[in-house]
Amino acid sequence: MNRKGVILLSGGLDSTLAAKILLRQGVELEAINFQTMFGCCKDDARQVAHELGVRFTMIPVGMDYLELVKNPKHGVGKGINPCVDCRSYMFRLAKKMMQTVGASFVVSGEVLGQRPMSQRSDCFETIEKETGLAGLIVRPLSAKLLEPSLPEKEGIVDRERLYDIAGRSRARLLKLAKEFGIENPPQPSTGCALTEPEFAKKVRDLFQHGQDGERWQFEILKVGRHLRIDPGAKVILGRELSENEYLEYLHPKGTTLMTPVNFAGPTALLIGPGTFERLEAAGRMILSYTKHLPGETPQIRWENEGSNRILEIGSALAEADLAPLRIT
Ligand code: SF4
Incomplete structure (x- = not known):
């Protein structure tokens, strides 16, 4: 196991902090973000990666992503957002990237209990099991509340310098942002149209009428x-x-x-x-x-x-x- 990780970088505060925590420990990072047909990515992720000084790759998701929107194994949120399936999909792509760039683990800015649908410890376990990444995901913001990951067990990542943040309050995240000198921390937002009930109606209409074979049919929903x-x-x-x-x-x-x-x-x-x-x-x-x-x-x-x-x-x-x- 080496000191290199692939981080899922959204451009939001949580993943930026996760990156900073590990970079401070001397861990080498490669950042990735995903371009879905539903606008589930932030344009500023590239900029954040640039400021962090880490290499950045934007991965457009394939049409196979639609299958999990159509038939989510783990249910949907208030719109048609299959967050657990979606996270599994993204971690699978991160795993591929990890193998491609010779990294040993994946890093995520998830905070335990922050999002009721996908940021629960049982969801973390499900995702790790489904993706074959058991023990290989480091969540620096909540690590001390979770089972130690392999990089923590092996001392590649210093668990003592990770955090025990949980819940929906942003107070500790904002305090940490100050410590890291992040001015104007971004407001929380998924940027994901699938979470909007009105948008969900349009997606369901496409599936229902079989007009769902091409990417533009989804991109134009906005x-x-x-x-x-x-x-x-x-x-x-x-x-x-x-x-x-x-x-x-x-x-x-x-x-x-x-x-x-x-x-x-x-x-x-x-x-x-x-x-x-x-x-x-x-x-x-x-x-x-x-x-x-x-x-x-x-x-x-x-x-x-x-x-x-x-x-x-x-x-x-x-x-x-x-x-x-x-x-x-
Ligand atoms: S909010 Fe959207 S992009 Fe984020 S996990 Fe849920 S479905 Fe995926």
């Missing part, structure tokens, strides 16, 4: 208003200029892009085969979210696989018809 026309088609409407531009830029193969011609209104992306009825329904949705309709018949351009035509739309959908179609 953009616009989502409305389901029927089981085979849904519409995304931009809520502001930047979202309209994003939909126009993305316009994935097989989808239909719809843009107002003679008035200012939202851009729409129709996902699913663009039959006349669906195009008309999507056009009426555009009118429903348009502030000022033109004095003449509203025209909407639709583009799909090289076709580029104009559709004239008679009237907006009434709120009573629109409401049941809203996914969120």
Whole structure:
């Protein structure tokens, strides 16, 4: 066993402190973070790694990650967040990285009892068992409340200089941040859309309708208003200029892009085969979210696989018809 560890670095306060505690002991660290299709990573992790002076690798998760969102073994939180399964998945990737870079253990900034779903000692045990990392995860912030890890037993990490922090209060973490000279400690945030109940509805809708085969179908869930026309088609409407531009830029193969011609209104992306009825329904949705309709018949351009035509739309959908179609 050597003095090198792979740390799961989120860019938040806890993992930053965990890194500082071990770096102070002369442990060599490699940092990793994960890019999921749900925005579960912090952009500043790279910056934090740079400030810590450790090498940083961002790992995009594969489509296999979706399987654990769809069928979590250990349940979900208040949204559709399968935290225990997700942590297992991440520790598995960390283990691979550990083997690749010749490290001997994994380091995590988890605090016992801080998150009721995944930061309990029984969850730590489950994760260690499932990932084959039993005894190989060092949690510097709560180590003294846990069974000693192998690096602690072997004296590679000095257990006496680790901590016994537990629970949801941030007081001791902030005190430690001061000791380490961390100015403006970041506020706690998972940055994970899966924890939001409203977002969870959109993910469930995709799974339910089998529109879940491609990464962009998940990445686009963060953009616009989502409305389901029927089981085979849904519409995304931009809520502001930047979202309209994003939909126009993305316009994935097989989808239909719809843009107002003679008035200012939202851009729409129709996902699913663009039959006349669906195009008309999507056009009426555009009118429903348009502030000022033109004095003449509203025209909407639709583009799909090289076709580029104009559709004239008679009237907006009434709120009573629109409401049941809203996914969120
Ligand atoms: S909050 Fe999101 S990223 Fe964090 S463990 Fe849970 S599912 Fe994974």
